[in-house]
Amino acid sequence: MSLSEVLTANNKTLSTLNSLLATQPALVSALSSAQGITILAPSNDAFSKILSTSTGTALQNDPSLLTAVLQYHVLNGTVPSTAFTTTAQFIPTLLTNTSYSNVTGGQVVMGILSGKSVEVFSGLKEKSTVTTADIMFTGGVVHVIDTVLTVPPSVAVSAVDSSLTALAGALTQTNLVTTVDALKDVTVFAPSNNAFQAIGSATGSLTTDQLSSILEYHVIAGTVGYSSLLTSGLANESLPTVFGGEEVRVESTGRKVFVNSAQVVIADVIVANGVMHVIDNVLNPSNTTASPVPTATQQAVAFAGVSSASNVPFTSGISATTTAPSASTMTAAAFGGMPSGAVGMAALFGAGAAVVVGF
Template sequence: MQLTTLLPLALASYAATQTQGLTQVLASQNSTLSMLNSLLATQPALTKALASAQNITLLAPSNDAFSKFISNPANKAIASDSAALMGLLEYHVLTSTVPASSFTTTMQFIPTMLMSSSSNSTVNINTTLSNVTGGQVVGGVKSGSKVEVMSGLKEISTVQTADIQFSGGVMHLIDTVLTLPIAPSMSVVDSSLTALAGALKNTNLLTAVNSLKDVTIFAPSNAAFQAIGSAATTLTEQQLAGILEYHVINGTVGYSSLLTTGLANESFPTLAGGEVKIENVDGKVFVNSAQVTITDILVSNGVMHVINNVLNPSNTTATPIPTATTQPIAFTGVSSASNVPFTSGISATTTAPSAAMETAGSAKAAAGRVEGNIGAVGVAALLGVVAAFLIW
């Protein structure tokens, strides 16, 4: 009798647990997620949408994650900016159900709910939060026994508790608030690509590059610009602009997973009009004769990869030497400068993981786990870095 009575009760309890909505599951985790719940309470439209959404994954920052986030004074401003807060929260919602078992040792790029602009934001930011077809993405990868999520500036969040089920999908508790991808002009500064930042400024391309949709940007390192330093003072503004535009593929977002597979060994039109050829040779990715050294710096309108040479739109037949430790320069008659060109008045405002050079040189290595400087840059990048550009 006792077993007969208890079994239906147990089954009913199990069924109730399996069909709990997100609101109920968040409430049940309030001791860990009270700060997230408080922020969601200020966004009734988003909360309502999430409550009825199906086939989603919520990456839920813990209280410790939010405490670390708001310890940066710049991040506190987000609490009083409804549109910016909405964007941040939307970026933590994947538009598909992704259990922990779906992550592999190869980086996957998963769309989020962040699709709208920050046009209603009171924060002085002249850019959109997302200008990527299908929604801004995060990168997800399995590192040992852990699942890690890569966001803007290659910041890493680690899943602490995985696979909390609710009726509309699954929730993972993470230890760090995700960093919103920011505009390319800001990302190059945070990634210590100060020569590129200065070159963009000198050609007045900042706004143009920021406003494009669905881009792949190949960003020459400071050393790459220094290697052609003798030409820096002789290039006209128009010539420099043409060179920079040759580094931008417009209309295709080529994450590392595509560079090594779907986009490999193909040519793509650039913003300058000419084409660049992408090649994957023994795990090394090349653009014309330049090697990709850092992949997947997520930006507001696509993705940026660092390369070790400046591309030359007048030398489209430049080919790589895969076995060489350094690649031939695509410009003739140039020499290295003692100082990095275009950097006058430009300095990196933060030291993000995206500023750390890869040593392996392969897209797979560059897309893997980022070690070291994992800071709560988050919306501080949106609020603080802007100040550096407002004076330009």
């Protein structure tokens, strides 16, 4: 059947999607003639969660925004349910609009097989589960999903929504928000609040230039290092950072991944311009040889002579605004695994950030 025939035949489940597509004739025409695509189609129940909200109303009144969101639900390539495995795959979508994505080849979703279910993760680690798989049409395949995808927000917004308020505050204090958000194809190693608190005695005496150097040492530009790459192609490699090309070293030992002496504790927070991994230590550009002890339960801080502070630094005026899954704690043993649980409406829409939306 054609795409139009498939959508009509499944109108009982997909009538809301059909109604939204009816306002997008150019996109429908492109999809109808496309070959080798996969459409992740939110069910009526998925839409009902948000369309009654003020944000949902705004979305319906913004055709360009709706186009971008719909494009994010279309994968490049025919991906049947049997193609998903217990190894995470990062699949490009049709979302290439630079107002929403700055990733070469199109923004991605992460797909993985969990038990017998196919799960798809989008911005802020929002999880969507395939409820009806492998509805074939002439141009590819449709999978019905139970939750709309979240278009990944910027690094700065993702930091706030992931409860990385110290990082968000430090980026704000150094005026690096715009700079980092504007980079293309990035990997950001994002220290947790506990990581910043562990060097708290030193943070108050850092100059703006010193703090900027530290933050820049956590950003790789030009390489999007999803977890599948960190454990294979980039494992045991050194990567240049935006801090003058100074390198960090990635090491993979089984299901643990380290960056210098910091351990990745939450992987694959997809952001507008790449990916962000939460780490348990702040990296030190003056201590580039810091290395991990894989058997240790807690890695030593990379700054000499520091002590922990009672309060999390850089958080004045910064507060977490969501209960996004990306804020969940995940142990290194679960590297590559996904936290589960409900996500608040604010997380779905990025707490007011214009580019963080679902359908």
